[in-house]
Amino acid sequence: MKKLQIVLLIFLTTLIIISCQNKTSKAPVLIEDIDLIRGNITLCGSQDFGETSFGLSTNKDVKEKFDLALSLLHSFEYQEAEKAFVQVIDEDPQCVMAYWGVAMSNFHSLWLQSGSDYLEKGSKILAAAKPLPKTERENDYLEAIAAFYTNWESLDRNTRINKFEEKMKTVYEKYDQDKEAAIFYALALRASADPGDKTYKKQLESGKILESIFPNQPNHPGIAHYLIHNYDYPELAKHALPTARRYAQIAPSSAHAQHMPSHIFTRLGLWDESIQSNLNSTAAALCYSESIDPNGHWDEELHGMDYLVYAYLQMGKDKExxxxxxxxKTFKKVFPENFKVAYAAAAIPSRIALETKDWKTAANLQLPQLNINWHDYPWQKAIIYFSRALGAINTNNLRQAQTDLDTLMMLRDQLLQVKDDYKANQVQIQIKTVQAWISMVEQNESEAIQLMTEAVEMxxxxxxxxxxxxxxxxAGELLGDLYLRIQNPEAALEAYEKDLKSHPNRFNGLYGAAIAAQKSGDKEKAERYFTLLLNLAPESDRIEINEARNYLKMQ
Incomplete structure (x- = not known):
């Protein structure tokens, strides 16, 4: 009897353990339970997004759909890329790389995304892919992107991007004949690059990989695209000029591919090319938004508009x-709500007021009325308050300038609280600039110069x-302006010339250098900079152009 009781006890205990295990084990993730983007793929223009080939072992139709999705992904056409990858899943649920594609489409490698929905989706799609049969290569790709999503609740974005880079390096080294592995590793290097590293170590390493395979894949959109991102710096831009002039031809239907060359054109002061690039880009973006939501405007359109306004202003084309x-100002709805939209919306009115020295307008700028939550974008809000502060200083309203300065400090602290050191540093540069100009108005010249010099160095x-x-x-141009204001044209000229090396062909930089040279008694440089200014903006009706004409006539 006692033995029977023991056996029954063991049996019941086993049942309880099994029952508990069943309760705690995770149910499989079903594709139907994931909020995937579905629908017809919206393609404008010639529907040409370049040439890619991943080498899937599947039927021809699925393979072509996958390669289209991959091309869209390489040009950051994320929404349409996800649609295409989902269509592949629907046609071939065993195509594990399509699950990888959805995860990659939700990982915007170079952009800081808001919220956590994309992280939850990426984690779920990878969980759905886990039990599927896969090759060793496919498993390695999945593990690489999984490194970005794993423990997203507790690990910060930079840590997870670095883990993705480490995993992609392993894939790159393991499959040395796999060009897509090389391209995605190059992207991972760029994504994990430290924005404070002025040696550009990772960007150069990434660029070297891409340049080595570009000759054999001249129509690959990712190679051209990521080369431009790697060299989007004053010191490196010249290396990407031939690529910038090719990318739009490689993927003519991509609004982003039409826009990206202007990053390099801007770095080199090639304003005509930048304008044409962004006119093409905004037109393509408008075509896309009208197809998706006729009442809304896509973020890529606003992004292109910011670059377009910047280029127009450098040519003195204020009307345009x-x-x-x-x-x-006619926009009521934008999609998706993100940092690109917020940045362009804040920067466009600020640029126009500051570049044209319309200080009254600058002092009265307000946050644009768009359907975005400005509380989520302290860096972008800071642009408005920085512009207001400079406007207030130049209209002798120091009380408002101090109020706007206090707001800038509050926005900086918000960024520090969320450990966004890069953007906090950008706002700190603005803070030092405003403090410098307040000190100048208060006739504390030495403090003004010190603060402005610190802003330039930062x-x-x-x-x-x-x-x-x-x-x-x-900041370098503003330092020149400050020196001119305190009657030190020699120092002003040095500041302008130094800034023009990293910001070539800026209208106000050339004008400032011309005035500083003129006041310094350097007629040769004054004539050279006035001539450059006149050649830059011959049709502009700004008073600076009339001043340049009059000076050159006198000479």
Missing amino acids: AIEQYNYL EENTAKHPVTPGEVLP
Whole structure:
């Protein structure tokens, strides 16, 4: 009897353990339970996005759909890429690389995304792929992108991107004949690059890999695209000029491919080419948004508009820049709500007011009325308050300038709280600039120069964020302006000339250098800079152009 009781006890205990295990084990993730983007793929223009080939072992139709999805992914056409990958899953649920493609489409490698929905989706799609049969190569690709999504609740973005880079390096080294592995590893290097590293170590390493395979794949969109991102710096831009002039031809139907060359054109001061690039890009983006939502505007359109306004202003084409701003003011709905939209919306009116020295307008700027939550974008909000502060200083309203300065400090602290050191540093540069100009108005010249010099050094030691064509006003140029204001034209000329090396062909930089040279008694340089200015903007009706004409006539 006692033995029977023991046997029954063991049996019941086993049942309880099994029952508990069943309760705690995770149910399989079903593809139907994931909020995937579905629908017809929206393609504008010639529907040409370049040539890619991953080498899938599947039927021809699925393979072609996958390669289209891959091409869209390489040009950051993320929404349509996800649609295409999902269509592959629907046609061939065993195609594990399509699950990888969805995860990659939700990983915007160079952009900081808001919220956690994309992280949850990426984690779920990878979980759905886990039990599927796969080759060793496919498993390695999945594990690489999984490194970005694993423990996203507890690990910060930079840590996860670095883990992705480490995994992609392993894939790259393991499959040395796999060109897609090389390309995605190059992207991972660029994504994990430290924005404070002015040696550009990772960008150069990435560029070297891409350049080695570009000759054999001249129509691959990812190679051209990532080369431009790697060299989107004043010191490196010249290396990407031939590629910039090719990328739009490789993927003519991609709004982003039409826009990306302007990153290099902007770095080199090639304003005509930048304008044409962004006119093409915004037209393609508008075509896309009208197909998706006729009442809305796609983020890529606003991104292109910011670069377009910047280029117009450098050529003194203020009317065209203002037309873009007036057009922006008609926008009621933008999609998706993200940092690119917020940046362009804040930068466009700020650039116009500051570049044209319309200080009254600058002092009265307000946050644009768009359907975005500005609380989520302190860096972008700071652009408006920085512009307001400079406007207030130049209209002798120090009380407002101090209020706007306090707001800038609050926005910097918000960024520090979320450990976004890069953007906090950008706002700190603005803070020092405003403090410098307040000190100048208060006739504390030595403090003004010190603060402005510190702002310049901080800006020089920080890489440009890919979202922007450039600062709304470069600190080096503002240092030149400050020296002119305190009657030190020799120092002003030195500051302008130094800034023009990293910001070539800027209208106000050339004008400032011409004035500083003229006041310094350097007629040769004054004539050279006035001539450059006149050649840059011969049709502009700005007073600076009339001044240049009059000076050159006198000579």
